[in-house]
Amino acid sequence: MNQRIESPLDELIENLERTLSFRNILPLLMVPVLLFSGCSQDTAGAPGSDNSKSWSAPVDPKSTLGWVLPDMNKMVFVPEGPFPWGDHYGDGEDSEKRIDEIYLDAFWIDAYETTNASYHKFIQATGHGVPRFANYTPVIKPAQPVVGVSWEEANAYCKWMNKRLPTEFEWEKAARGGKKIRYPWGDKRPDDFKVLRANLASGENFDDDGFVYAAPVGSYPENVSGYGMYDATGNVWEWTDTWFYHYIYDNLKTAEDRRNPKGPETGSYKAIRGGSWANTSWSSRVSTRFPMAAGARNMVLGFRCANDKGPADAGAK
Numbered sequence: 001m002n003q004r005i006e007s008p009l010d011e012l013i014e015n016l017e018r019t020l021s022f023r024n025i026l027p028l029l030m031v032p033v034l035l036f037s038g039c040s041q042d043t044a045g046a047p048g049s050d051n052s053k054s055w056s057a058p059v060d061p062k063s064t065l066g067w068v069l070p071d072m073n074k075m076v077f078v079p080e081g082p083f084p085w086g087d088h089y090g091d092g093e094d095s096e097k098r099i100d101e102i103y104l105d106a107f108w109i110d111a112y113e114t115t116n117a118s119y120h121k122f123i124q125a126t127g128h129g130v131p132r133f134a135n136y137t138p139v140i141k142p143a144q145p146v147v148g149v150s151w152e153e154a155n156a157y158c159k160w161m162n163k164r165l166p167t168e169f170e171w172e173k174a175a176r177g178g179k180k181i182r183y184p185w186g187d188k189r190p191d192d193f194k195v196l197r198a199n200l201a202s203g204e205n206f207d208d209d210g211f212v213y214a215a216p217v218g219s220y221p222e223n224v225s226g227y228g229m230y231d232a233t234g235n236v237w238e239w240t241d242t243w244f245y246h247y248i249y250d251n252l253k254t255a256e257d258r259r260n261p262k263g264p265e266t267g268s269y270k271a272i273r274g275g276s277w278a279n280t281s282w283s284s285r286v287s288t289r290f291p292m293a294a295g296a297r298n299m300v301l302g303f304r305c306a307n308d309k310g311p312a313d314a315g316a317k
């Protein structure tokens with residue numbers, strides 16, 4: 001396991017500070033030949049650093065011509081029924097205390113994090129303001145997830161798409177595929193068996209997994225849940241619709257409480273989920289929960305949308 005930290009925020013700040021201190025050399029780090037197999041810096045503890053050519057590396061869109069956009073309107077179906085919530089291994093925070101069954105009605109959720117390309121259409125159609133980092137080239141490629149948007153902005157986008165933000169309960173069920181596992185693909189760490197499964201700040205280098213900043217959505221074929229949702233672990237944190245309540249277990253005592261829960265009625269912080277390119281694998285488990293001020297516009301935070309009736313009901317833009 002990775003070294004335990006005080007909180008994902010401490011880790012995020014520490015990692016961001018480290019990233020910013022790298023700013024002067026980032027143009028070099030972004031050169032594909034330095035980012036991918038065989039050329040990464042050898043680092044003590046870096047997975048497979050002595051044999052990186054054998055890694056099952058993610059397809060690198062930058063190594064071909066341009067960045068490939070997936071089907072951004074793709075949604076996946078999550079069937080009605082119970083799912084196991086929280087930390088089932090005893091290695092999470094007390095905010096992740098397990099609840100064996102939370103029952104949700106069926107819903108649909110975007111297969112991918114919302115991309116810059118999709119968000120750009122929203123801006124063009126509505127005159128909405130641009131994201132905070134709209135001029136920072138490492139994070140504004142079309143197929144990268146949009147970042148630097150507040151909860152209100154994410155919510156407005158989803159409404160424009162005739163969707164909504166998922167509750168954090170929906171997000172977790174979709175991310176874990178309804179199973180008692182740490183990551184969307186199971187319990188293996190993101191870099192076990194020399195397979196790269198997610199974009200994190202892994203090891204000593206942000207680029208161990210191929211990307212310093214956010215990767216184009218869907219870059220890691222194994223970072224997919226049993227329901228078909230990609231990039232739940234890492235890449236960017238994702239806003240949910242739910243106000244953060246630390247001891248959620250105490251709020252969901254009865255079977256009735258645990259049927260389609262919505263969380264607190266109000267608050268100051270929304271629950272964000274999944275970790276990011278600036279976090280470790282421990283902070284990017286499917287049960288990791290974190291509060292974020294609703295007005296925050298953060299470089300490691302994006303979102304995806306959900307709805308009740310699927311793509312036919314959504315406004316495909």
Ligand SMILES: [Ca+2]
Nearest residue numbers: 199200206211
């Ligand atoms: Ca990375």
Ligand SMILES: [Ca+2]
Nearest residue numbers: 231232234236
């Ligand atoms: Ca994510």
